[in-house]
Amino acid sequence: MAILVNKESRVICQGITGKNGTFHSLACRDYGTNMVGGVTPGKQGEYVDGIPVFNTVWAAVKETGANVSLIFVPAAHAMDPILEAVDAGIEVIVCITEGIPPLDTACALHTVREEGRRLIGPNTPGVISPPERCKVGIMPGYIHKPGPVGVISRSGTLTYEVVDQLTKAGVGQSTCIGLGGDPVVGMSFVDVLKLFKDDPATEAVVLIGEIGGAAEEQAAKYIKQEFNKPVVAYIAGRLAPPGKRMGHAGAIISGGTGTAQEKIRALSEAGATVIDNLTQVGAVMQKILG
């Protein structure tokens, strides 16, 4: 078991004939993901190393029964493919694209929520379920190992760092999800925690937050009230000066809110084990799991 994606997932890539789309579609397939097709308007009938290309998501869904989509479309046009995926019935949409205007994301997200679908990202490394050999994203697959820990993060390489520590400490992962570094993203910490709560394969969770917004505070509230599995948390950005976007569009302290200190306090009070030294996350989780 795992959450969001698994062995049964039938995955397409929107933008499969682009450089990144091709590279990562094949990397996902190499990892074990069931890549059933791709979409690039005007290129139906072509193949990307054996993966069939369709003109529209409707056609791809009709022919392949796809239910998960990985999106690599330039930022200026990325709202449209998200809406297309929703309209064609895709359940889980993973949008890797960075730099989508937030008002576009907000519009797309509205439709995603109204239709009861899941959007991961934008500006995310994606999602991977090692026990299911299913990767829908750009993370390096080989650092992962099947196991009992769920990982949720707003970051890419910081997540790889933590996963690498876990794996080297002998602690495997059930599912790892990057929520995305933008101010407006699809799934939140709380959305994912709810899924981990009901997932028998997940025994503990690593939550990696950063400055900006209030998603970590909301997670803290949910953990305190309803979440019954151990949580190890790390928050990046203690040194971030106010008013500056720290690489991620969403990582900004504005009006004195969204600081690392507030998030650390909220998570500690909720009973999470908050780690100060990033390099200790793996060791602490190993100890918790015994």
Add this chain to the structure above:
Amino acid sequence: MNLHEYQAKDLLAARGVAIPRGAVCYEPLEAVITARHLKSEVVVLKAQAHSGGRGKAGGVAIVSREDDIRARAAAIIGKRLVTRQTGAQGLPVAAILVEEVLPVDQELYLGVILDRNTARVTIMASPAGGMEIETLAREHPDKIFTVSVHPFIGLKPYQARGLAYRLTDDRNIAGEIVKVITTLYEIFVGYDCTLTEINPLVITGDRVVALDAKVNIDDHALFRHPEMGRLRDRTQEDLLELSARKEGLSYIKLDGNIGCIVNGAGLAMATLDLIALHHGAPANFLDVGGGASEQAIADAMSILLEDKRVKAVFINIFGGILRCDVLARGVIKALNRYGARLPVIARIEGTNIDIGKQLFEDSGLPIQMIPSLDEAAKLAVEAAQAA
């Protein structure tokens, strides 16, 4: 990207929102002439700089006709304005806005943001304008009223009316406020803003007038508003940060002496935190991004090597799409060009690590490779302290 007050007011005025009479002046003499033309007993001189708190920092002067306007203007124009938001260096002031001073019956607040939690545009209004919204939120949260706008339906008249009647009981004034709210919302959505704000919006007799205005535009959406890009005032931004952005790097200057190169924003923030944990002080935040080229790495390295404050360089790379061999080539290129005057501590992990290590070893450059992130950070702090 932020606009100056006068640029934001121009946008409002072009859509029918009343602003005080006045003009932008680049010379003290211009200010004198403008003040005379205004035929106002008192005028206000306002420094045009991208910062709040200008008044408290001496960037705003209210002067009467008897005052030496030229001298007062000369005290602001061409100087650097240091506010609590700018840091010690301050921001250059090339122009002042010279405006009439109006009698104020009441000060109101209007602001538009994109609410990250609901993913909806949210309009905030308060009858307690004049103070900063953050202070207001802390001290009088009950005096802030909000409406949330459906992304596909847009702002509806009842919503603007609902806010207006919480600010006034006067039907005519409420009608004027509705127009201002609608305009502020239209600018926000029309130009992909991160913030549009009028603080204060004042009631003066039977009119409402925008005494101050802020319009901040999302950089990610500038591609569809090229006319706004031309309003960018580069003197208000850090030169290094600007040139880094051109190379596709994300750079932010900090106060310390350890230069940092990291891939990924989260890991870059965490690296700064780790340095601080070992009692060191980073000179910068620098995210080279996920798929940086050899040239981008070399450019990143050059930025640090040109920075006189930097006493040690700390490279922390978790290679995914970015391969360690590409990283190593970029670093070596920059070090060969600038000379290896600084200690360089590198912690690299991930794709093609063996090739990367080999390249560093063969280069003959004094690069210390430390496999443990914690050890590497500690060593970088010690190296900077020893220098």
